[in-house]
Amino acid sequence: MSAVHVIHENPAWLGPFAEAFETAGVPWRELRADEAVLDLSAVPPEGVFYNRMSASSHTRGHASAPEMTRGVLAWLEAHGRRIVNGPGALDLEVSKLRQYARLARAGVRTPRTLAVADPADLPRVAAEAFGARPFILKPNRGGKGAGVALLRSPAELEAHLSSPVFTPPVDGVNLLQDYVEAPFVTRAEFIGGRFFYAVRIETAGTFELCPADACATPAGPRFEIVDTIDPRLRRAFEGFLAANDIEVAGIEFMVDGAGQAWTYDVNTNTNYNPDAERRAGRSAPLALARYLGSLLDEERPARAA
Ligand SMILES: Nc1ncnc2c1ncn2[C@@H]1O[C@H](COP(=O)(O)OP(=O)(O)O)[C@@H](O)[C@H]1O
Ligand SMILES: [Mg+2]
Numbered sequence: 635m636s637a638v639h640v641i642h643e644n645p646a647w648l649g650p651f652a653e654a655f656e657t658a659g660v661p662w663r664e665l666r667a668d669e670a671v672l673d674l675s676a677v678p679p680e681g682v683f684y685n686r687m688s689a690s691s692h693t694r695g696h697a698s699a700p701e702m703t704r705g706v707l708a709w710l711e712a713h714g715r716r717i718v719n720g721p722g723a724l725d726l727e728v729s730k731l732r733q734y735a736r737l738a739r740a741g742v743r744t745p746r747t748l749a750v751a752d753p754a755d756l757p758r759v760a761a762e763a764f765g766a767r768p769f770i771l772k773p774n775r776g777g778k779g780a781g782v783a784l785l786r787s788p789a790e791l792e793a794h795l796s797s798p799v800f801t802p803p804v805d806g807v808n809l810l811q812d813y814v815e816a817p818f819v820t821r822a823e824f825i826g827g828r829f830f831y832a833v834r835i836e837t838a839g840t841f842e843l844c845p846a847d848a849c850a851t852p853a854g855p856r857f858e859i860v861d862t863i864d865p866r867l868r869r870a871f872e873g874f875l876a877a878n879d880i881e882v883a884g885i886e887f888m889v890d891g892a893g894q895a896w897t898y899d900v901n902t903n904t905n906y907n908p909d910a911e912r913r914a915g916r917s918a919p920l921a922l923a924r925y926l927g928s929l930l931d932e933e934r935p936a937r938a939a
């Protein structure tokens with residue numbers, strides 16, 4: 635039977651989507667990237683494939699999941715299967731460098747960022763780029779804010795790099811970035827390539843802003859849904875998504891004291907905050923399930939013909 639196949643590796647994030655598929659009456663199955671056994675001579679099942687591979691998979695012991703997913707997507711493409719968030723999305727999910735290059739191409743402003751291949755160069759590069767100003771260190775392959783640090787000087791960076799809190803990035807690439815000072819960040823959610831809603835997140839000093847219930851902590855950040863963002867930014871984001879094979883994403887930006895928006899993170903594997911949704915009477919998981927269901931309906935007659 636034809637179904638929506640969800641490609642993922644973190645069952646803790648799947649609950650709200652399972653419920654939404656149920657409510658929307660959309661048949662679905664899991665395709666676990668961390669447990670997949672791929673027989674390349676087999677024909678993929680019928681249906682629509684929704685890729686939710688996450689940049690932070692290595693933090694759950696699933697370091698091979700991105701590579702496995704790349705192979706699965708190539709196999710699906712070879713058979714002409716409909717993929718939501720295809721290879722282009724996965725390519726950006728695992729690299730902020732590539733995200734920023736593509737955002738710039740779409741006319742979206744990103745904070746000044748320097749990618750550094752050899753960690754020994756980090757203090758020198760930071761001193762040259764930022765002088766005495768504070769700056770951000772983050773891994774190229776991010777996720778959940780892991781490894782993101784605000785540093786006040788090259789000396790502080792040196793101490794940080796040799797402290798036990800520092801874990802080298804899984805792909806070896808460190809990013810140094812302009813620090814943007816703002817009381818909150820905004821995460822704009824897109825479904826089917828179109829703006830759905832935005833979440834304003836009061837960071838309260840933490841950089842770990844994963845919205846899923848599975849990530850919640852008592853003193854964590856506060857999430858509040860807002861219905862609009864600057865229409866020019868919204869159009870630029872939608873253009874960026876269309877150009878990069880992305881239909882579902884949460885895009886994060888900050889607005890500085892001068893009113894300038896800085897975009898710094900694209901989450902093609904996005905999670906929604908259930909408390910904020912309840913308060914606002916919105917459901918992104920349901921909208922997503924219906925969207926995927928509509929694609930499934932389009933597929934069925936096409937296959938039968
Ligand atoms: N350049 C920056 N200036 C200020 N805060 C930042 C900057 N970059 C990231 N942050 C903070 O750290 C959080 C996590 O960083 P992000 O780039 O989104 O990494 P991840 O992919 O791990 O979510 C952001 O949501 C924001 O609160
Ligand atoms: Mg982020």
